[in-house]
Amino acid sequence: MQLELSTTIDHPRDAVLIAIRDRIDEVAHFMPDVEGVAILARDEAPGVVRMTYRWEGARRSIPLVLRPFISRNLLGIDDKAEWYTDEAKCHWRIEPRIAARCLRCQGTTLLTDEPGGGTRMVLHIELEIDPAEIPGVPRVIGLRLKGPLERYVARSLTPNLSRLSAAVQQFLDAEALPANGAACRRDPQP
Numbered sequence: 001m002q003l004e005l006s007t008t009i010d011h012p013r014d015a016v017l018i019a020i021r022d023r024i025d026e027v028a029h030f031m032p033d034v035e036g037v038a039i040l041a042r043d044e045a046p047g048v049v050r051m052t053y054r055w056e057g058a059r060r061s062i063p064l065v066l067r068p069f070i071s072r073n074l075l076g077i078d079d080k081a082e083w084y085t086d087e088a089k090c091h092w093r094i095e096p097r098i099a100a101r102c103l104r105c106q107g108t109t110l111l112t113d114e115p116g117g118g119t120r121m122v123l124h125i126e127l128e129i130d131p132a133e134i135p136g137v138p139r140v141i142g143l144r145l146k147g148p149l150e151r152y153v154a155r156s157l158t159p160n161l162s163r164l165s166a167a168v169q170q171f172l173d174a175e176a177l178p179a180n181g182a183a184c185r186r187d188p189q190p
Helices: 013-022 024-030 139-175
Strands: 002-009 034-045 048-057 076-084 089-096 103-113 119-129
Touching: 002 139, 013 024, 013 076, 013 103, 013 119, 013 139, 024 034, 024 048, 024 139, 119 139
Parallel strands: none
Antiparallel strands: 002 119, 034 048, 048 076, 076 089, 089 103, 103 119
């Protein structure tokens, strides 16, 4: 299943890039369905920054009746991203920590300048779910669940990705970052 989401953030592209790539753990505080994000790894090479993030979903977003059946591990994903700084483009893939073989979700994020100084964030997403790979689900039932489950996940994913854009907007509004993003760089001080 292919999805595309396009939103506008009223801040310069460089500030948006730094907020999403380098300060996503702070941006996450503005996302109600996210308990937190940890930056697990960062590797820099000329023109590319490779990041690994661990996202933790918030239990409060799960209906009360389902909470006893949903473990903390089910609410977490690892996000592996390659940011191409000059293009303000990211290739990413997410991996659930439980039943990883049942979900394939990857895509690109592209940040472009908008007239007036804002940024357009475009997400292209490829989503594939194989319910037959979920432990305990018979293959014949899993095959029947594939379409409905992908549509359900897509309907859930789209608002969460929109919330990312809104969270970046709120974060940058609160930080009042300069256009060049200098205030949000985490370079060590001499």
